[in-house]
Amino acid sequence: MMEACVVGASTGGVSALRSLLRGLDKGFRPSVIIVQHTATEGFNVLVDLLRDSCVLPVSEAQSREPIQPGHVYLAPPRYHLLVERQQRFALSVDERVCHVRPAADVLFQSAAEVWRDRLAAVVLTGANDDGARGAALVRSLGGTLIVQDPQEAEAPEMPAAALRLAGADHVLPLNRIAPMLLKLAARANA
Template identity: 55%
Template sequence: MVVMGCSAGGLSALHRVLGGLSKPLPVPMVVVCHSGSEDMRVFCELLESRSGLPVREAEERLLPEPGHVYVAPSGYHLLLERDKRFALSVDPRVAFSRPSIDVLFESAADVWRDRVLAVLMTGANADGAEGCAKVRRAGGTVVVQDPETAQVPMMPAAALELAGADYCLPLPEISLLLESLCS
């Protein structure tokens, strides 16, 4: 399972990473992006047109499929349940956000343990840092965008400070790493 998080500058970062994949990954990819949009359909359409991958909003109880990209709906935390299906929550905001990257990453670590690959990219707050720490404690792999290459470096810098990373790379190299680690 690949989980990805981003905020300010996130759509562009996701375009670069997903568009840089030479083929769909043999695992599901799940994204939380603080887009500020009430309707994520256009966001999903933009990602799909740029990447050529099937992209859709995550839905309650949906079982994610390999090769697909799922985006957290606006206003809901997105979690993974023990049976590996999605759950949506309207619990309070985490790090001022709902959906929260931390919530997704932490639930993925609980379910997938050492088989989760978390990617944290550009953003203007610290959401995702705690989730990266939990993924690493569970034995999973954390990839953080090099803050010097991020449109807004605060989010990747916070993750590096709190959790460290297994890899710290610019966006084009993240695509290549995902293909290598997931093959």
């Protein structure tokens, strides 16, 4: 049963995330947890934009907050976001990973250890290699990895790096990722 979906995005990520979230309906039960590399100043705008694109509730992940189903969370700027065993969030200001904080690698790795085969991870457009190592752990613990087709990604490096290191269960154009998540979530409930 798919309980959570983690998403990593960087350059070009805002419009990709909006498009992805627009495709999720009210019945989508997994928690959605997003790392988008953003300048601090742009963060509140990003939350508002995603809220406007999505029928599910969207908020910034808080330290120690219990993770709710059917809710979309964003990693706060300048903090790594981690998932703890009791399905609560933890933050850290430890060193940058792949030159970024928050890093998708940190989120993916901690989420993979908690949700295992009940996790889906999505690597979207981005101009670095963050997320690749986390994606590899997601797959090796039985989770499902979806990678945006690098050929149509605004910045191909991040999905390409994930494919090189982790392979993928599905390589999809952006407009087919949300339908795939809906399908995975529905299969879970059957």
